[in-house]
Amino acid sequence: MTTDCVFCKIAKGELKADLVYEDSQVVAFRDLNPQAPVHILIIPRKHIQSLDALWDQDANIVGRIATVARDIARKLGISEDGYRLVNNCGEQAGQTVLHLHFHLLGGRNLGWPPG
Numbered sequence: 001m002t003t004d005c006v007f008c009k010i011a012k013g014e015l016k017a018d019l020v021y022e023d024s025q026v027v028a029f030r031d032l033n034p035q036a037p038v039h040i041l042i043i044p045r046k047h048i049q050s051l052d053a054l055w056d057q058d059a060n061i062v063g064r065i066a067t068v069a070r071d072i073a074r075k076l077g078i079s080e081d082g083y084r085l086v087n088n089c090g091e092q093a094g095q096t097v098l099h100l101h102f103h104l105l106g107g108r109n110l111g112w113p114p115g
């Protein structure tokens with residue numbers, strides 16, 4: 001954990017968030033600034049700065065995040081209509097929080113390509 005990381009604080013319960021799922025590896029919570037009717041952030045508990053900073057030995061966490069996203073999508077009723085799982089990696093991609101996270105977006109038509 002890095003002491004000034006907001007997502008580490010959420011994972012540790014030190015900062016309030018609207019949690020939708022948690023287990024020993026992963027935490028999922030509603031985005032503070034939702035871009036769709038369903039907008040969930042899914043993060044590893046472990047502090048990993050970005051996808052680019054992911055070590056091969058931690059790669060299983062991305063698979064775990066994908067299966068958690070699938071289950072949350074089903075639970076929140078967006079899996080039939082469709083949803084998007086997005087990672088912003090680095091400054092030009094729009095990453096603002098330097099703790100690996102995937103956005104689960106759904107509940108509306110999502111444009112392509114993204115901006």
Ligand code: DGP
Nearest residue numbers: 006017030031032033088094095096097
């Ligand atoms: P990104 O641009 O990919 O780094 O997305 C970061 C997202 O994190 C952004 O959509 C807003 C959200 N966010 C930032 N701080 C907080 C927070 O303290 N709580 C919650 N729930 N979401 C946050």
